[in-house]
Amino acid sequence: MAKIIIPTPLRKFTNNLATIEVEAINIRESINALSSLFPDLKKQILDDAGEIRQFVRIYLGDEDIKVLNNEKTPVTHDAVISIVPAIAGGISD
Amino acid sequence: MSTVKFTKEELERYSRHLIIPEFNIQGQRRLKNAKVLVIGSGGLGSPLLLYLTAAGVGTIGIVDFDVVDESNLQRQVLFSVEDVGQSKTSSAIERLKGLNPNVNFIEHNIRLTSENALDILADYDVVADGTDNFPTRYLVNDACVILQKTNVYASIFRFEGQVSVFNYTDEKGNTGPNYRDLFPSPPPPGLVPSCAEGGVIGVLPGIIGSMQANEVIKVITGIGNPLSGRLFLFDALTFETRTLKVHKDSSQPGIVKLIDYEVFCGLNQQTEDVYKVKEITVQELEKLKDSGKDYQLVDVRETYEYEIAHLDGYLIPLGQIEDKVDKIDSNKQVIIHCRSGVRSAQAIETLEKKFGFTNLYNLKGGILAYAKEIDNSLAKY
Numbered sequence: 001m002a003k004i005i006i007p008t009p010l011r012k013f014t015n016n017l018a019t020i021e022v023e024a025i026n027i028r029e030s031i032n033a034l035s036s037l038f039p040d041l042k043k044q045i046l047d048d049a050g051e052i053r054q055f056v057r058i059y060l061g062d063e064d065i066k067v068l069n070n071e072k073t074p075v076t077h078d079a080v081i082s083i084v085p086a087i088a089g090g091i092s093d
Numbered sequence: 094m095s096t097v098k099f100t101k102e103e104l105e106r107y108s109r110h111l112i113i114p115e116f117n118i119q120g121q122r123r124l125k126n127a128k129v130l131v132i133g134s135g136g137l138g139s140p141l142l143l144y145l146t147a148a149g150v151g152t153i154g155i156v157d158f159d160v161v162d163e164s165n166l167q168r169q170v171l172f173s174v175e176d177v178g179q180s181k182t183s184s185a186i187e188r189l190k191g192l193n194p195n196v197n198f199i200e201h202n203i204r205l206t207s208e209n210a211l212d213i214l215a216d217y218d219v220v221a222d223g224t225d226n227f228p229t230r231y232l233v234n235d236a237c238v239i240l241q242k243t244n245v246y247a248s249i250f251r252f253e254g255q256v257s258v259f260n261y262t263d264e265k266g267n268t269g270p271n272y273r274d275l276f277p278s279p280p281p282p283g284l285v286p287s288c289a290e291g292g293v294i295g296v297l298p299g300i301i302g303s304m305q306a307n308e309v310i311k312v313i314t315g316i317g318n319p320l321s322g323r324l325f326l327f328d329a330l331t332f333e334t335r336t337l338k339v340h341k342d343s344s345q346p347g348i349v350k351l352i353d354y355e356v357f358c359g360l361n362q363q364t365e366d367v368y369k370v371k372e373i374t375v376q377e378l379e380k381l382k383d384s385g386k387d388y389q390l391v392d393v394r395e396t397y398e399y400e401i402a403h404l405d406g407y408l409i410p411l412g413q414i415e416d417k418v419d420k421i422d423s424n425k426q427v428i429i430h431c432r433s434g435v436r437s438a439q440a441i442e443t444l445e446k447k448f449g450f451t452n453l454y455n456l457k458g459g460i461l462a463y464a465k466e467i468d469n470s471l472a473k474y
Contacts, residue, residue, distance in 0.1 A: 005335075008253040008328065018331050054278040062337050082335060084326065086276040087250035089136075089225025089293070 002030055002079040009085055013041035027058060028071035030081055045083065055086040097122040103195055107149050120314035121149060125195075127313045128152040130217035132205060132233055134185045135159075136298030137223030137247050137305060139171040144306035145221075146189045146196050150313070153189075154199040154217055157181040164474065168295035205229060207351040210236040221245045221309050223302065227279035228354035234259060234272035238348040243312050243319075246272060247305035249293050252329040254301035257339060258308050261321035269321035274342040281359045297329050370441040373428055373454040375463045381426075388426040393440045394460075398432065402460060402471040411436045418448055430456035430463075432474070 001021040006014050014020060015038075022033035031052075035042035047053050058065045059082040065073045075081065099107070099121070110116050129150050131138050134157040145153055161169075161176040161184055176184040182202040189198060201213055205224075214220060214236050222233045222244055230248070237244040237260050244259040260271045304325070311317045326335045373381070381388055392399060392406030399408050409417045411431070421427060421444065431437040437455050444450040456463070464471035 005333070008251045008330070018328070018333075053280070055276050055280045057275065057337075059337050062335065064338060064340060066342070067338075067340050082326075082337065084255075084324070084337065086227070086279060087248045087253065087255060088227045088230055088279075089249065 001077060002075045002081055004030060004034055004081045004083065007083055007085055007087075009087060010041060010044055010083065013044060014038050024075055026071065026075055027060065027065050027073045027081065030075055031058070031071070044085075057084045058082070059084060097125050099125070103149070106193075106195075110148070115316050116314065120316060123314045124149045124310065125151040127219065128154070128217045129219045129221060129309055129313070130154040130156065130214060131221045131223060132156045132229070133223040133225065134169075134171060134181045135165065135223065135225060136168045136249065136293060136295075137302040138185075139169045140299050140302035141221055141223055141306045141309070142171060142185060142189055143192065144303060145309060146193045148306075148310055149193065150196060150309075152197045152199065152217075154201055154213070155182050155185055156201040156203065156205050156213065157185075158202060158204040168293065168298050170299065205232060207232060207353065210351060211240060214240055214242060217242065219243050219245060219309055219312055221247075221305060223247060223305065227358045228360065230272065231279065231357060232351065232354045235348045235351055238271050238273075239351070241268070244271065245305055245308045245312060247301045249297050249301050251292055252294055252297065254297055254304075254327040254329070256301060256304050256308065256320060256325040256327075257323065258312060258319045258321040261312065261319055263321070264315075270339045270341045271348075273345055273348065275324065275339050277342070277345055279358045294329055297327075300329070301327065368438075368442045370438050370445075370455045371453065372457045374457050375467050378428060378456060378463070379467055381428075386426070388428060389422045391421060391427060391429045391440075392460075393429060393431050393436050398474070401474050402464065404430065404460060404463060406430060411440055414440050414443060415447065418444065421450070421453075423450060423452060425452065427453050428456055429453055431459050433459040433461050435459075 001023050004020045004022060006018055006020060020034055022030050024030040024033050031045060045053060045056055052058060060068060060073055061080055107121050110121050111118050127150050129145055131141050131153060134142060134155050159181050161172045161179055161181055163177055165172060171185050171188055180202055182200045186198045186200055210232055220233060220237050220242050224230055234244060243261045246257045246259050248255045260268060262268045308320055311319050322339050324337045324339050390404060390406035392403060392408045393411045393414060395410050409420060429437040429440050434455060434457055441453045441455055444453055461473055464473045
């Protein structure tokens with residue numbers, strides 16, 4: 001199963017789990033599997049059109065999927081997928 | 094460069110640098126000759142400034158418009174109790190001069206804006222971004238791109254840190270990616286990291302800011318491989334570290350001028366876009382209490398915030414407001430509050446639009462305003 005590393009700011013949507021394992025053949029399926037496990041996480045990662053948001057990068061290993069095959073990038077059972085959001089500091093409203 | 098001279102005291106002070114073969118006096122000369130601008134003298138700025146000063150950077154500029162607050166002392170190790178209420182830049186410079194009187198400090202006690210950024214940054218060789226908000230991050234990035242300056246970047250949030258070196262030009266003249274190549278645009282307000290999700294473990298900026306200082310020193314001296322084209326991630330909870338590749342994104346438009354970054358980040362939206370809620374001031378809430386009239390006070394913060402300070406309101410965290418709608422009275426005046434008034438306005442919008450409430454009032458300025466103007470014994474956070 002592919003392992004998805006959840007960044008700190010998004011862990012409140014995954015019951016504070018730092019990693020989630022999913023069964024998937026590519027990045028798109030991995031995100032879909034993650035979204036169905038944690039529906040509130042979906043809108044944080046994908047916009048209304050289903051595209052990956054501009055302040056979130058998805059990595060397979062140490063490589064940005066944008067230079068691979070984007071969401072069609074195949075994932076193997078031992079793949080490590082990272083969700084990397086922009087963070088700016090510790091202030092709150 | 095060889096014209097840079099050191100006194101006997103300086104040679105002794107920097108001797109641990111001078112005896113590293115790849116650093117030696119040449120590296121120390123480059124440090125002394127360098128001008129570094131540190132933007133933000135807070136959590137990241139504290140270790141950055143302390144180490145850059147100790148290391149012997151010749152000129153250090155500090156940009157910050159803020160004053161030292163009690164809540165800064167948990168992580169901003171530059172400051173002491175007696176600095177509370179004082180300007181951050183002047184307090185920092187006073188402390189840093191005590192650490193190394195050989196450094197020339199330039200104080201920029203001003204908010205960095207699109208109007209002044211290019212003028213301020215122009216005088217420096219390297220910029221270190223230790224700010225705490227998205228508008229300034231994009232402003233610093235864009236100004237560095239326009240002026241062709243290296244932007245040594247670090248960012249923290251709760252238990253997570255990021256470090257990179259943006260817009261770095263190597264000895265062959267190739268310039269690496271900048272912040273917009275990684276994150277073309279910031280999160281819109283309301284998405285992560287959002288209200289009630291602030292906070293940072295105090296040691297984290299010490300760790301990440303020290304790494305940032307190390308990258309500044311590498312960029313100046315030319316030793317090692319700067320973190321250009323790579324993003325370092327640190328999770329203090331799991332102690333996982335990762336170094337990911339960052340590529341230039343040719344689909345991004347070139348950066349040719351500075352823009353309004355508040356608007357770019359979705360702040361200061363046009364008033365017609367903002368849902369209007371009825372408001373009550375903290376003074377009016379006090380009068381209401383004294384009047385003996387029946388009303389309900391609802392607190393939409395998180396439990397851990399309630400434990401810091403509360404007004405005896407009925408606690409329904411914002412995320413549970415729809416599930417617990419039956420706990421909100423529809424027959425009397427209901428005052429809803431949070432920390433500063435943003436989340437409570439969101440709660441009211443949801444309750445009015447989805448459930449038709451008409452009796453809800455937002456406590457203007459939240460519990461912070463109450464603590465400031467009515468009850469000074471309440472802890473502000």
